[in-house]
Amino acid sequence: MRLPRLKSRPRWRLLAGAAVLGAGVALGQAPLGWWFVAVPALSLFLGLARSSPGWAGFAGGFGYALAGMFWITEPFLVEPEIFGWMAPFALILMAAGMGAFWALGAGLGGRRGLPGIALGLVAMDALRSYALTGFPWILFGHIWIGTPVAQAAAYVGPIGLSLLTLLLAVAFWRRWAGVVALLALAGIWGAGQMRLNAPLPDGPAVTVRLVQPNATQALKWDPQYRLEFFYRHLDLTANPPAPGAPRPDLVIWPETAVPFLLDDPGDGLRMAAEAAGGAPVAMGIQRSEGLRYYNSLAIIHPDGTVGPVYDKVHLVPFGEYIPYGDWLARIGISAFAAQQGNGYTAGQAEQVLDLGPLGRVQPLICYELIFPQDIRRVSERPDWIMLVTNDAWFGTLSGPWQHLAQAQLIAVEFGLPVARAANTGVSAMIDAKGRILDHLGMNDMGVIDARLPAALPKTLYARVGDGPALALLLIMAVIVTVWGNNGVDRSRRRV
Structure with a gap:
């Protein structure tokens, strides 16, 4: 040519x-x-x-x-x-x-x-x-x-x-x-x-419930609606499973799902545990330490006590924090997406959480999913990846779908299933070959009860990276x- x-x-x-x-x-x-x-x-x-x-x-x-x-x-x-x-x-x-x-x-x-x-x-x-x-x-x-x-x-x-x-x-x-x-x-x-x-190997006998409340971003923190959205999480969590289906072994709520802080929850954690009916709840939640705030994921035990907590490590520049934010906050410049304070503080390190019979899970919060080099930093291989996200920030046309596509690719790259709970969509259960087994579309409200797929042997990419x-x-x-x-x-x- x-x-x-x-x-x-x-x-x-x-x-x-x-x-x-x-x-x-x-x-x-x-x-x-x-x-x-x-x-x-x-x-x-x-x-x-x-x-x-x-x-x-x-x-x-x-x-x-x-x-x-x-x-x-x-x-x-x-x-x-x-x-x-x-x-x-x-x-x-x-x-x-x-x-x-x-x-x-x-x-x-x-x-x-x-x-x-x-x-x-x-x-x-x-x-x-x-x-x-x-x-x-x-x-x-x-x-x-x-x-x-x-x-x-x-x-x-x-x-x-x-x-x-x-x-x-x-x-x-x-x-x-x-x-x-x-x-x-x-x-x-x-x-x-x-x-x-x-064929994939047989997966664990674990059923995961993904909760999608469809809390629009413009109203999410409005005092008139934020309690309503919290009760929506509770109602969806308490819904009985389909006839003949097993009860969920774990309930996953999306990123920043609740209107209270982990360190000042009132009755919120107890209410979430009661709604789950004996299953632990993985909850996207904010927490504070003094003047520092964290975008976190906490495991709430069936008795309402707090289990393992993961703080988001890879924050969104200008969205969740501002470079030199402590100084810029003095002149009124703050992070775009931070609901509390002038920005979030990054967690210390990527983690794998041991959830006992639910397996070892690597938690990721929103933006962290797109960085395979970060996922490789954990010292032990997880059995699956748990992603909580709030893609309501990015409309309905392409941003959330591109984020979902990257979840599919991450599953392939690491040979691990991905359970994705999104506020307004798209929530999905993805197998270790990147196939979407079940999903809820954009702006749908509901739950997915899905059996956790099996992991594949550790991939070459997971071993050697880029x-x-x-x-x-x-x-x-x-x-x-x-x-x-x-x-x-x-x-x-x-x-």
């Missing part, structure tokens, strides 16, 4: 084309999952970026984030009379940030043609995953979630999936390489399907740099 001649065209046409193609790549992300649109769009973007990698990279990344992350405006619309004016600025800044990553990757790799640009973009996925506090959201490899190709994440992780995606996109610029790439994709697809078809994928990326970058235009990108000579 010949590369398009673009140097003589006005720059605005190149930028507009790159932005449109970037938006096309975003169609591969949840909720659409159109990988068959995303890969050709990515391939065309690489060709377009060949003539002006930095500028095209910025425009492509800008269009990608604009289409894939427009949900970032939703938190500002919870109280639109106060924060609504900030929504467009937040979206533009987010899109510009993504554009800067793409510009850096494409610009650095542009001297080595299409392969260099492709590897540069993969490197930006890796950089985004780790730099500062990290933001591994809508990575290129995420377009495969929900397809058999995603099963490869058990071996290569998210960066490996991104590398696979970019190699596929660049291969289409070579006729025979494109054929080989399609055959390789078919082989990976088939291997993934075989893995999906293989190291091998990053090493392969580095090796390929060295090869492209050394070989350069002599063999890798002869297409330059035909432009």
Whole structure:
């Protein structure tokens, strides 16, 4: 395939084309999952970026984030009379940030043609995953979630999936390489399907109830409604199981589910325990120590006493805390999502909680789910992952669905089932191969009573993390740099 001649065209046409193609790549992300649109769009973007990698990279990344992350405006619309004016600025800044990553990757790799640009973009996925506090959201490899190709994440992780995606996109610029790439994709697809078809071992005889109260964020902390939402949790918890179904062995409430603090609950914990009828309750709750507040998950025993407590470790920058927040609080700048105080304090370390017959569980709160490198930090392997989240902040169109998709990928990467309790949706029980066994849709109120699926043996990715994928990326970058235009990108000579 010949590369398009673009140097003589006005720059605005190149930028507009790159932005449109970037938006096309975003169609591969949840909720659409159109990988068959995303890969050709990515391939065309690489060709377009060949003539002006930095500028095209910025425009492509800008269009990608604009289409894939427009949900970032939703938190500002919870109280639109106060924060609504900030929504467009937040979206533009987010899109510009993504554009800067793409510009850096494409610009650095542009001297080595299409392969260099492709590897540069993969490197930006890796950089985004780790730099500062990290933001591994809508990575290129995420377009495969929900397809058999995603099963490869058990071996290569998210960066490996991104590398696979970019190699596929660049291969289409070579006729025979494109054929080989399609055959390789078919082989990976088939291997993934075989893995999906293989039976799971028998799971534990544990039934989990996921409670979804549908407490809208705009009303969640309103004094007129917060007790009503608490009673809604109690009513859903106390609902009898379906005829012939076992009673829940554990009830899970979503993130920040209750209007009181763990250290000042009044009768709240006793009421929750009574509603659960003998089952422990895993409750998303805030707690305080002096002037410090924590976003926590507490296990409430059947007698109403407090069991193990986990404090969220990986907080959302500017959402749950503000850098230099103690100083900025003096001039009235506080964290966006913190219901108490001017921000949350991070917990000390990731944990695995031993719940006895319910197994060893790794608790995660909302945003923490997207960081596999954090999940790997625990010293012992859990039997399953418990996620509590409040995605009501992010609307209904794409943000919550993208978060759900990442839960599916985490399940694959670690070979562990994920029980996901979400305030407004989507609550779901996900097996160790990333399949959604049962779920409640957006803005539904109800419960899921699901048997806990079995875990798989520890995956290769759980053992080694992103190291091998990053090493392969580095090796390929060295090869492209050394070989350069002599063999890798002869297409330059035909432009």
